[in-house]
Amino acid sequence: MSSTKAPVIALRGSGGPKSLAGSVIKPAFSVVDLFSGAGGFSEGFRQAGFEILAGADNDPDALATYALNFPDAEIILGNICAPDIKERTLSAARSATVLVGGPPCQAFSQVRNHSRVIDDPRNALYREFVETLREALPLAFVMENVTGMDQMGVREQIRADLSLDGEYEIVAQVVDAADFGVPQTRKRLLFVGVRRGTGMSPPVLAGSGAADSIALARFTGSRRPRYQLTVQQHILSLRIGEALQDAENLIAVSAMQAISDLAALPVGNRNDEMSWEELAGPTSAYQRLMRTGAGNVLTNVQVPRINKDTKLRLKGIPQGGNHRDLEERLLERFLTGQRWGQDNGTGRLSRKHFYAYRRLHPSIWAWTLNTKADSVYHYQAARALSVREFARLQSFPDRFVFTTDSRRGPIEGRHDGGPAHSRYRQVGNAVPPLLAKSVAQLLMAELNTYREREEVRARTG
Structure with missing residues (x-):
């Protein structure tokens, strides 16, 4: 009696091979987090269904937190510029579907002194992110940083560096965490990239618009100063104002x-x-x-x-x-x-x-x-x-x-x-998980569609 084995394909960083016969085993897509800190990026991606492979940082206190909360992830402690740490990081990144990170970068204040951000020696960590991306070539990446990078033409320099001469299609946008259900206004610049030739598109985040719709106004007079909410007078803002007052609504908190x-x-x-x-x-x-x-x-x-x-x-x-x-x-x-x-x-x-x-x-x-x-x-x-x-x-x-x-x-x-200050610093430096989750969910949808196309292609030859 003869038997025919079902074809097996392996998507890079998707958790390994899967059989196409019968029910399809769909392993989690995976993430490596560079400059991870305590793990805000990783937590958001985990909530969206990604497997967290590794976190890398040079802060031993932040990585102690990371290790406690991601016990199955590889912990890479040390300076990513050091050869041994770089090799461990690359090894992990080559297995990942998505590379994420927020490299410390003072680029926006240094353009005056260097023709390109990546050439400035003070931006070595940013350069390491780009080089890790180049070596690992994951299906997608997300890099976040301060909105100051959006000044003085730096955004386009960063986009060009991360595109790797056209290897990635990239969307860059400034977002406010308050627009994604985080009870804090926190603006960040996100670069989201996907490999060209995959049929995927880099997702654009569409938040609630809460941060631009509602503000605190200061009133003075005979009494002591007081603050109260002001809401823009158009239908979307009014709806967000209603949502903010509703304790059961998670659109604005x-x-x-x-x-x-x-x-x-x-x-x-x-x-x-x-x-x-x-x-x-x-x-x-x-x-x-x-x-x-x-x-x-x-x-x-x-x-x-x-x-x-x-x-x-x-x-x-x-x-x-x-x-x-x-x-x-x-x-x-x-x-x-x-x-x-x-x-x-x-x-x-x-x-x-x-x-x-x-x-x-x-x-x-x-x-x-x-x-x-x-x-x-x-x-x-x-x-x-x-x-x-x-x-x-x-x-x-x-x-x-x-x-x-x-x-x-x-x-x-x-x-x-x-220790006490370290814990506050870890929280204050983190990417808000709900913001990271919003990005991750959109990437998950793109990756799932890509995987389904690859499965069909494998079946039909």
Whole structure:
């Protein structure tokens, strides 16, 4: 009795071969994340159904977080310019369907000194991303960076570098995370590329338009300043305004809808975990989404203490306000006799402190988070935010735990500031997972269509 084997094809980076006889086994498409940090890009792609093969970064604390949350991924710690790290990275990237990353790049401020961004020695990490792309030739890639790269003709230089002389078709666009259900305004420049000759098209993200439709307006008068939402008067903006007020709608998410269930977190608690029984129940669809799969305890809940002067100032700042709303008496450098920070000699707050006195407004998304715990304060309580609240505002699910390398003291790649600061920095530097997921879902659709065409071609010869 003779038997005929079904033909087998293997799509590069698609998880290996699959039989075309009977039911088709459809393995996950895969991702390698360069300059991964804690793994915001990877988390978004994982939520969209991709397999995460590897994360590479030179920050040991961020990669400790990555390893904890992606236990099946290869962890590549070190400088990608070093030969051994470069080889490990290339080996992983050659197996991936999609290469993602956000290489540190100061290109937009350096065009004056070099004819091309990629030639500037200070942009070595960006150059390594391009070279990894050239060597691995995945079916698709996504590179993100600051919107400053959109200045002075840099966008077209980057597009030309990443196209690899026409190997990739590329779309570049500026997006705001708030338009994709992230409770934070955060603008990024995305380059999305797909291999030519595959029949795929690089997807263009179409967000809700929330960030351009709604804003906070400051009102002054006989009373203290106050802030309230203003909505553009056209039908789309009005609908987004309605969605933002609806706690069950995920199109646009406010700070209160993101973190109100964590309002009672105690300040100065040394324990970084709390049981759910100690916390309020979820009051929005977003909170329920974030809690999915979180287990029996919530992590990263420590709230740092703030000094007495800061508490007094926060009580004088309305929801959504900042240093501009402080009364004259609260602009004195030291208010209670407690000495903190460097004395600038003027007896007044210096400008470098002004960014810190920003309070969330409960009815709109957060401002852009940076890497410091004092970059934004709670809309209700006169306190800083926990790492978990930072993570919620970045759209990291509660099951995603932030940690640090267990080794003590200075180690290669570690930033100064200690474990607590490292966790805030990891969150603040990350790509919001829901933004990454939006890109990943569109790429998944293109890749699935490509795979189906390849399967038909293999069957028909």
